[in-house]
Amino acid sequence: MDNTLLQFIRHLRHHGLPVSTAETLDAMQVTAALGYSDPILLRDGLASCLAKTVDDNDTFALCFEQFFHLDHSQDASSSDSQAANTEQNLPSSEQANEGEGEVGDGDGQASGEGQGDSAMPGKGGGGGGGGQGSQTRAEVMRAAAEAGIENIQFRTQRGVFRRRILDVLGDKQRQIEIQALREAGNDERANWLEQIRDAQIAAVIDVINRQLLLNNDASSRAIRDDILQNSSLSAMESYHRERLPPLIRKLAKKLASRHRQRHRHARKGKLDLGKTLRRNIAYGGIPFHRFWKTTRKDKSEIFVLCDISGSVSAWSRVLLLFMQALSDVLPSTRCFVFCGRSIEVTDLFRQYPADEALAIVQQRHGLGSSDYGLALNTFRDQIADKLNRRSCVIILGDGRGNGGDTGIAALRDIYHRARLVLWFNPESQFSWNTGDSEIRRYQSAAHYVAECGSLRKLERLLDGLLSLLR
Amino acid sequence: MSDARKNIDTLIAQLAEQGYIASSAIATTLYIAQQLERPILIEGPPGVGKTELANATAAMLNKPMFRLQCYEGLDESKALYDWKYSKQLLYVQVLKEQLQEILDGAEGLNSAVERLHNFDDIFYSERFLEPRPLLKALQSDSGAVLLIDEIDKADYEFESLLLEILADFKVTLPEIGTLSAVHKPLVILTSNNTRDLSDALKRRCLHLYIPFPEAKLENQIVQSRVPEVPEALRRQLVDFVHSVRSFDLKKQPAISETIDWARSLLLLHSDSLSKQLVEDTLNVLLKYEEDIAMVTPELHSLIKKSESGLL
Known part of the structure; x- marks a missing residue:
């Protein structure tokens, strides 16, 4: 009974639900209290202790449906030992046997041989005459469990597991037997054995595919995430790019939680002796009320200017996503985009969900060629009166102005006023200062120019930035 | 197993006696919480009856309820002792x-x-100890229901403070030592999801999400809360509210607003919705000027729709 539950929890973890051991123990108590017979009750009960956010609830419902529904329809020999389940299965396998008998009557010879076969002790899928339904599957399931099918993780492992399961089913002996029969001229029986074999193989493939579906490519997803983080954003296929947003949200959440904690730790100050004494004069100087020195932190404002011209748009898309996700820790972030003039899009990001906002930005302002002169000048005009020693300006772009005005004077203005001007360049350092790149000149008017072609570099940079701003 | 089902059905009936119409999911979670002695963390949009569930449960169990309203800056001297x-x-x-x-x-x-x-x-x-809600709930002789309302509004430190209470029903006071609960209280936390709660807190709680109810359930709720409303009008107004929820509103009308609206319609002695009536009372249902402006042009078709739903 608990085994089913454990399998189900594995299944949930594969789908990204963080189920802890303590929660597993809870779930066991829940199933003990509720029993397995009422699926709706079970679902509601397990959901309350396994799915802890609203999003998780949906995933949970999906997994529950997938897992227990599949069990009812297919899992003939499942080790679940659900009373209801086995009861359902028994009559069905009986039916299969009866059916086999009837078929046997139809063509005399095969029937006789079929009976002879079922008397044989071999594991060679004997009783499932004509490769019929549930019994073959039951045997395959049993063999699959023996072969450790639940450990399958990658599509590429299918071949290995197919071989293992067939081995457990005694496929080798059977092939030898078929060979021998053919040599002895008993083609009919050999054909019949081969039919069984084909049916078994089909069932094996079925089982393997189902298990892959249940495991949901968890490991390959983990590997893919890792690769995605490290690979250069500009070189990424659009197929992979679509998988980025959830990954970005995950990274941003990680950063956010880490920095929030640090912030909270530093908040409580030392005892404010003067105030404590003053306020406790009424109690004869006995310090019943204590007061702490608190350091007031002025929040730093962050301005992000993002190039969304054709060449770097995919990359700035990622960064804007990141910024939006980070707004939890950095509530005073203002976003600007430019091809020509700089345009503020902060409200747009607040109003719409991330993807929609990006689409709108692209559609309204995107895909021209970049004019850094105009962009930096208008940017300065918009934020100049807000800039002070606590502001931080981040500019994202490749610094390729197509030979036009560089706007370096405006950037220098910003540089003198702001606490920090950072320039993130998606190009790799080797191609800086080649062609129409003006990054060297911009370097003179920025505190730091960094290369951040991949998500991991970006995460590291922002991590550093956040600890600096505290 | 059918025992559990039976118990849960009784629970639903008992809650209904207190005027709280619970869905099966709500009752199941409440049942498990009682069996496992676990706190429940309830999430959901405002006004779907999160706090009300605690009230009804306390009344049902005939136990005192201690309510702790969370807010920014809440600390142990106000919450604990x-x-x-x-x-x-x-x-x-x-x-x-x-x-x-x-x-x-x-x-x-x-x-x-x-x-x-x-x-x-x-x-x-x-x-010399002055117990605050959390400590009071632990010290209560006959057991209690402890409602920690809108936990998402409190600071992170406060969440950590709660962990010991939620896991072991104990509190450690530095000057005295560890105090254990006399009777383990039933703890209900509510959250409006304005921020993510820490995983540590979530791990210790059962999680219950209460969404906006289906029309049938909402119908029952209105019936139990405002029984004087004629059935035809009740169906019509519940249908109307449901179609209003499909708009992109700043604030969706919740159950509490449906009930308020039903009460005000009752006050106006109306037995069916008319355009004029809805226009005049829409501010009971919708709380933002923009929302009202968005729904008003559609009123005619919405009323038509709720009328046809009636037939």
């Missing part, structure tokens, strides 16, 4: 002479301090 400073002070003043007697004849500072050490920390004993 405080010292009765004025009482301590008074005692110090009154006992001054006794102290003098004790110290009489002591030679030098050392021996005086030595004598003082022989007395326990009388001023920091349970007699």
